[in-house]
Amino acid sequence: MLVLNSGSSSVKYRLMDMADETRLASGTVERIGEPGGVADHASALRAVADELAGQDLGLDSPRLAAVGHRVVHGGTRFTEPTLVTDEVLDGIRALVPLAPLHNPANITGIEVARDLRPDLPQVAVFDTAFHATLPEAAARYAIDAGTAERYGIRRYGFHGTSHAYVSRAAAALLGREPGEVNAVVLHLGNGASASAVRGGVCVDTTMGMTPLEGLVMGTRSGDLDPGAVFHLARVAGLDTDAIDTLLNKKSGLLGLCGDNDMREIGRRMAEGDADARLAFDVYVHRLRRYVGAFTAVLGRVDVIAFTAGVGENSAAVRAAAMRDLENLGVVLDPVRNAVRAGGPRLVSADGSPVAVAVVPTDEELAIARDTYALAQG
Incomplete structure (x- = not known):
């Protein structure tokens, strides 16, 4: 599995062998769009591909089974890991107003990865998904209900992937x-x-x-x-x-x-x-x-x-x-x-x-x- 975390100014990546969950390669491309850095996210993703190829772990490897992407905002629509299709990508684009600094970069990461390996499953994992279980009493703000519904104003929560992982690991520790x-x-x-x-x-x-x-x-x-x-x-x-x-x-x-x-x-x-x-x-x-x-x-x-x-x-x-x-x-x-x-x-x-x-x-x-x-x- 290749994991891509395309942030507003960086791309983090990790290549995992899921047979034993070992890390095969990892790294970060930083300062995207800044002096001394790569020009844009597309260039950053291609730099990741070149780096992996230099380690004989290229994106063309037949061992690579799928690419997982961190997506910051899934709104109320995406509440679990989701196989990326054109329709799903359109849905993520529709959520850009809720995460204007993050979702565009996440989308670029998905688009470039699909271009590089169109045969591979691309999976979006949403930061907000773990919090989709909030009861309405916790999720709702006390403002005009119609306005809140029209503009998507509610508690979504973030860092959900971390909270899910840590809560499970803490239980295992006990x-x-x-x-x-x-x-x-x-x-x-x-x-x-x-x-x-x-x-x-x-x-x-x-x-x-x-x-x-x-x-x-x-x-x-x-x-x-x-x-x-x-x-x-x-x-x-x-x-x-x-x-x-x-x-x-x-x-x-x-x-x-x-x-x-x-x-x-x-x-x-x-x-x-x-x-x-x-x-x-x-x-x-x-x-x-x-x-x-x-x-x-x-x-x-x-x-x-x-x-x-x-x-x-x-x-x-x-x-x-x-x-x-x-x-x-x-x-x-x-x-x-x-x-x-x-x-x-x-x-x-x-x-x-x-x-x-x-x-x-x-x-x-x-x-x-x-x-x-x-x-x-």
Whole structure:
């Protein structure tokens, strides 16, 4: 299986042998459309093909059985991995207004791969699909129902492939089936989201109609009073594009302290930097708020799983987020939490009613598995 993740300015790829799920090749083409980079996504995909051919793993290999593509937005139409046809591709194009920065690049990746290997099954795996199970009470916003229906305004959620993978891996770490486990998954990277997973089924998540809602992120604000947008328009004179840039690219940790790297923020905090401390505290406060909220949604939590760059690597964030939650059944082991290791591991104390785990995410493997299952079926 070849997995392609065509982002707004990069293409990540991984070639997998599904007989034993080994990685045969992987890499990233970056700075697409920028000085020093390739011209466009089509050029990037052809560069991937050339790289694989140089390793005797070319796209013309008879061993290649299918290509799996990450697609950010599936709306309410695409709620599971889908074999790409012309009609499906038209459906993904129709969703571009909901994901204008991501779906066009995803579409280009599919189109080029189909051109290079028209004989192969192409499978779209949607970031929003895992969250399609949200009950209406969690998915709906309290605005005029007709307007919401007309313009597709509802909670879709994102990072779904990661949340699905991590929730299942966390259950396996506990030695239980996913259907037996209630999990809160905290995907903390430059983009960040949380989900409440009841018995393997997502019932709530923090990102909404767009990836802007929810947790504090590297450059995104997360939750914000909508009235602040009107205030910026009326009083500051900012237009919609300027507000969009402010909230998506100049907010979050970057907006609070000038850095969006948690490692640098930690270094600055150790030196007594007040802005860095405030940014960390705002970040953790929002995180703790949602841990409490999702505990209430689930009623019973078996495991809280940290994943992605910050979640997997920042012991300080995990410690601060889990501090003083003994009444919720959470008891962190500070020694285990401080240990750096590569695989899934528990960082909670023995006997903690709620397990706390660090589970490295692997979205490419998850996409490969979904692609393989669909291509075989």
